[in-house]
Amino acid sequence: MAATVGTTMRQGIGIIATIVRIVGLVIVAILVAHIVLTLLDANPQNFLTEFVSTWAAQFNLGLANLFTPEQPKMAVTLNYGVAAILWMIVTAVVVRLLRRV
Template sequence: MSEEVASSTRSGKTESSPGGHRRRGSFDFAAARARFFGVLATVVRWGCTLAAALSAAHVVFTLGGANPDNALTRFVSHWAETVALGFQDLFLKPAEPELEVLLNYGSAALFWLLVSGMSARILHALGGRSG
């Protein structure tokens, strides 16, 4: 499609409608809609991926024995708890506290990855193209 636009731009030709009238710069609503939903799908995918990454980083920091007083560890812990949505206490009282963090925040990370994929597909479908 971009080749058609580029060749018509170089030749200076404009499209003509069936009635013989010349159109200049017609607006393609379908392309704009697809572009809007494509951008929205990208933003949602990045947001969900960030939430999954924060949850996974919290698991890694906890299992790795990271210093809980470190600024980065506190930052990740705070945001991981924020995006966990209810997964932070899904599994209670496993044998070890590290296992509890792995199960709860690992579940939250998987949830965000699933939401990311499904929402991107839905938004691309709403935009009129497959994603």
């Protein structure tokens, strides 16, 4: 009986860890997509560009003005790039902690 509960709990935590990893990767993908669309001069009035930009602004961890170079594309690349890296690190740490439980 105790082994069954332990196995079920490990499976549940494994599922939660997988969900956390997927959510983290989706957030990183949105941030990277925003960088790419900015670098390629995507039409800011396009639905996809607006969608990605809106969500990227939500996930930038307040780092949108961390670096302020004169070139706007460089600012987006640096600021959202740092946010993407931080999301990757935080996601990896949380997933690792969940899997250790």
